[in-house]
Amino acid sequence: MRIGLTTALTGAYSEFGEPMENSIRLAIDEFNESGACDQEVELIAYDDQLVAETAQANMRRLLGEDDVDFIMSPAGSGPTLAVLPLVNSENKIMMNTIAQTSTIVTPEGQDEPYNNVFSFSLGNVVEAEFMGQYLSENFDTVGLIAESTPYGETGLNEIEMVLEEAGVEVVARESYDQGATDVTAQLARIQQANPGAIAMVGLGADTATIRQGMARLNMLETPFVISNGAGTIPYQERAAELVDGTIVVQYEAFSGGEPETESARNFAQMYLEAYGNDRYYGEGEWPVPAFGGTPASSYDGAKVLLDAFERAGCSTETEAVIEQIESGDAFEAARGEYTFSDTEHTAVTTDFLVPMVYRVGADGAITYERAEG
Structure with a gap:
């Protein structure tokens, strides 16, 4: 199974792309090590430097020659809106982890969300x-x-x-x-x-x-x-x-010091073991509050996707995985529990x-x- 990603891995906005890729890879490694499915999960990632046109070119490659099964969204609303028509035309599930513009999830002027886009970002x-x-x-x-x-x-x-x-x-x-x-x-x-x-x-x-x-x-x-x-x-x-x-x-899950929940502590320790005290984690034993943004959101989006993939019998069929995500059953991840329905594809509320x-x-x-x- 292949997951595709285009994001700002270099350049002025790599502050978003680098921890995004790091955290998604952690979720994938964790899933592969669990042996939950017979097939290995692979991440294919390209650099777009937060440039919308580059993100579009990368997405065409991911959906074409790479033939990925699922998409993790780019960093930033501009690139994400730019690739959205391409993703929708192929009916691929896209997990939006950072971009905040509401029309990424719900078309402008409509009440119902896109059937294939689920968001873990802090929406506008x-x-x-x-x-x-x-x-x-x-x-x-x-x-x-x-x-x-x-x-x-x-x-x-x-x-x-x-x-x-x-x-x-x-x-x-x-x-x-x-x-x-x-x-x-x-x-x-x-x-x-x-x-x-x-x-x-x-x-x-x-x-x-x-x-x-x-x-x-x-x-x-x-x-x-x-x-x-x-x-x-x-x-x-x-x-x-x-x-x-x-x-x-x-x-709240990452508000400075030792996180209060086991799921948040587990992700923090996993990240620290893999990447050390990098600029996104901070210099202490426990992560800085900003760690709850891009790193945790990216991990959570990938983890929920992989959990839904497993619950769907390790099927890469879009509708089978959507059915699991929209089931109303909770998905536990680093920042807390997420639930979705056919009318609600944005998980983060002010309670977070x-x-x-x-x-x-x-x-x-x-x-x-x-x-x-």
């Missing part, structure tokens, strides 16, 4: 609900900023709707291009609006650029609330002590999430604690 709607609720409970005015991608734009749209319903005034809204090296103009306009907090939707490397801009404009006293994707390891590496006070959406705040000690060490409010 769910994240917006969580961020909007936190912001509305703690601030009267908010400034918004996001990358100018489907992920960023739809994320801000959803957050803005939640805030408006709660009676919170959005006093500024700005965007920037992925990889921008200077966002001073956007931040200056937000500063002029004097918001009670700034909320951001984007990726970790760009978060550092924004935080550095906030420092230059003496804006660090303004609360900074960021999406899960914005709080990845590159933000900590590039912004260093400037991360202090940042409030980020994280998964907690607001965490970064703290930087006198020695420069970063620690994490639950945010107040």
Whole structure:
């Protein structure tokens, strides 16, 4: 059985592709070692550097000459939306582990999801609900900023709707291009609006650029609330002590220190044994909170796919595996239990999430604690 993957294995956004591939391989190795099926599972992975056109070319190769049976989605909404028509045309199951745009799972303007796409990512709607609720409970005015991608734009749209319903005034809204090296103009306009907090939707490397801009404009006293994707390891590496006070959406299963559940501990120990204290795990005995994002999501998506494959009698027939996923029976993985139905293909809810705040000690060490409010 073959699983296909195109993702950002090199380049500026390898922070997502590398731990994605690592974690998927762990799930596959675990499955193969279990002897659950007579056939070995193989992962075929290609690098797209988060470029949509490259992802499309890779997907044509995976679906054509490689003849894969199942697909793990790319990193990022742009590449995932780009390959979605190809995957759907072949009626292949795709497990979406990172991309957050809601139309990846459910066609725009429709209520029913694609029959073959299942999501383990923190969807824009769910994240917006969580961020909007936190912001509305703690601030009267908010400034918004996001990358100018489907992920960023739809994320801000959803957050803005939640805030408006709660009676919170959005006093500024700005965007920037992925990889921008200077966002001073956007931040200056937000500063002029004097918001009670700034909320951001984007990726970790760009978060550092924004935080550095906030420092230059003496804006660090303004609360900074960021999406899960914005709080990845590159933000900590590039912004260093400037991360202090940042409030980020994280998964409760991996909120710093020893995980509370056995399934989370098992995955953490498995990853540590295989890859050591890499930048995605962190330097400690237990993983940093960002580990609950890409690594855990990718492992969980692959694990549920493989469990459904086994429950379907080790069949590679799409409908047989879909029937098992949609059965309503729980699938246990690192971040908790997942259940799906024929009308619900997004597993992560706000119950999975907690607001965490970064703290930087006198020695420069970063620690994490639950945010107040």
